[in-house]
Amino acid sequence: MRGLNGKTAIVTGGLGDLGFASAIRLAEEGCKVALFDIKEDANGRAAEMNLETFCVDISDxxxxxDACSAVETRLGPVAILVNSAAHFVFKGxxxxxxxxQNILSINVMGTSLVTKHVVPQMKKLASGSIINFSSVSGFVGQPNFATxxxxxFAIRGLTKCWAQDLASFGIRVNSICPGYIYTSAFVNSCKQLNLDLDEEDRKASAMHLLSRQGRSEEVAAAVAFLASDDASFITGSDLLVDGGYLAK
Ligand SMILES: NC(=O)c1ccc[n+]([C@@H]2O[C@H](COP(=O)([O-])OP(=O)(O)OC[C@H]3O[C@@H](n4cnc5c(N)ncnc54)[C@H](O)[C@@H]3O)[C@@H](O)[C@H]2O)c1
Structure with a gap:
C-alpha cells in the first residue's frame, strides 16, 4: 500500500542495531533486502529472517x-538505499x-561510494529513495566528539547536495537524525570512553524531552516512512527521531 512491496533495498551497516532493525521493517513491508556489512552474519540472524548479506567494506x-552488481543480478535494480554503516571514533x-582517515573513509567517503554505485540502478527505475544516517550529533557540538x-554534519551536507543532483531523476534523498538510541553502539561508546553504563543511560535519558533513550524499531519506522510513497514530496530533509533532544 505504501509502495514498498517488491522493491529492492540495500542497507549498509545492516548487521548493526539500527541497520538491522531498518532491514527487518523494510522486509516486513515487502522489500527484498540486501545487507552490506564488514561483519559476517555470525549468529545467522539475517539468514533466519531471509535477508541476503554481502560482506563489504564500504571504504573499498x-x-x-561487485556487491552492487550482484544485488542487481539477484534481486533486481535497487530502489531504496539506507546508508547506516558507520565507524565510531570519539576524539577532540x-x-x-x-x-x-579511519572515520572519514567510512562515514563520509564510504557512504558516498555506495551511493555512487547504487544511483545508476535507481536511474534505470527513474525513481528511488536514499536515506542517510546522520544524528543529533550532526546539529550540535558535543565535548570530545569532533571526529x-x-x-x-557532513552527511547532512551530502544529503542536501545529492537531493539537488538527483531530483530530476525521481530520486529522493533525506537524512534521518536519531537522538540517543539504546544500542550496542551506545554501550560500546561508554566502554571506549570508560564511562558507567547505567549512569550514562540516566544522563542520556534526561537529555530527551521524552525522558528516555529511543528504540531501534522507532528509528526503523521512520526509515520505512522515508523509503515509502508516503514521503513522496519529501527530499533534502533531515528527519529528527530524537525524542525532543534538539527541542530543549
Ligand atoms: N545508536 C545511536 O544512538 C545512534 C544515534 C544517532 C545516529 N546513529 C547512527 O546510526 C547508524 C547506525 O548506528 P548503530 O547504532 O546501528 O551502530 P552499529 O555499530 O550497531 O552499526 C554500524 C554497522 O556498520 C558496520 N560497519 C562499520 N564499518 C564498516 C565498513 N567499513 N563497511 C561496512 N560496514 C561497516 C558495522 O560492522 C556495524 O554493523 C550510524 O550511522 C550512527 O552514526 C546512531
Missing part, C-alpha cells in the same frame, strides 16, 4: 561495485591522522 570501491582536537560529529 571495488568491493562495493587530539585526533590523529589515523583517527581522521564523529563532523562526519554527521
Amino acid at each position: 570501491e571495488g568491493q562495493i561495485e 582536537v587530539d585526533a590523529t591522522v589515523e583517527d581522521w 564523529y560529529n563532523s562526519t554527521k
Whole structure:
C-alpha cells in the first residue's frame, strides 16, 4: 500500500542495531533486502529472517561495485538505499591522522561510494529513495566528539547536495537524525570512553524531552516512512527521531 512491496533495498551497516532493525521493517513491508556489512552474519540472524548479506567494506570501491552488481543480478535494480554503516571514533582536537582517515573513509567517503554505485540502478527505475544516517550529533557540538560529529554534519551536507543532483531523476534523498538510541553502539561508546553504563543511560535519558533513550524499531519506522510513497514530496530533509533532544 505504501509502495514498498517488491522493491529492492540495500542497507549498509545492516548487521548493526539500527541497520538491522531498518532491514527487518523494510522486509516486513515487502522489500527484498540486501545487507552490506564488514561483519559476517555470525549468529545467522539475517539468514533466519531471509535477508541476503554481502560482506563489504564500504571504504573499498571495488568491493562495493561487485556487491552492487550482484544485488542487481539477484534481486533486481535497487530502489531504496539506507546508508547506516558507520565507524565510531570519539576524539577532540587530539585526533590523529589515523583517527581522521579511519572515520572519514567510512562515514563520509564510504557512504558516498555506495551511493555512487547504487544511483545508476535507481536511474534505470527513474525513481528511488536514499536515506542517510546522520544524528543529533550532526546539529550540535558535543565535548570530545569532533571526529564523529563532523562526519554527521557532513552527511547532512551530502544529503542536501545529492537531493539537488538527483531530483530530476525521481530520486529522493533525506537524512534521518536519531537522538540517543539504546544500542550496542551506545554501550560500546561508554566502554571506549570508560564511562558507567547505567549512569550514562540516566544522563542520556534526561537529555530527551521524552525522558528516555529511543528504540531501534522507532528509528526503523521512520526509515520505512522515508523509503515509502508516503514521503513522496519529501527530499533534502533531515528527519529528527530524537525524542525532543534538539527541542530543549
Ligand atoms: N545508536 C545511536 O544512538 C545512534 C544515534 C544517532 C545516529 N546513529 C547512527 O546510526 C547508524 C547506525 O548506528 P548503530 O547504532 O546501528 O551502530 P552499529 O555499530 O550497531 O552499526 C554500524 C554497522 O556498520 C558496520 N560497519 C562499520 N564499518 C564498516 C565498513 N567499513 N563497511 C561496512 N560496514 C561497516 C558495522 O560492522 C556495524 O554493523 C550510524 O550511522 C550512527 O552514526 C546512531
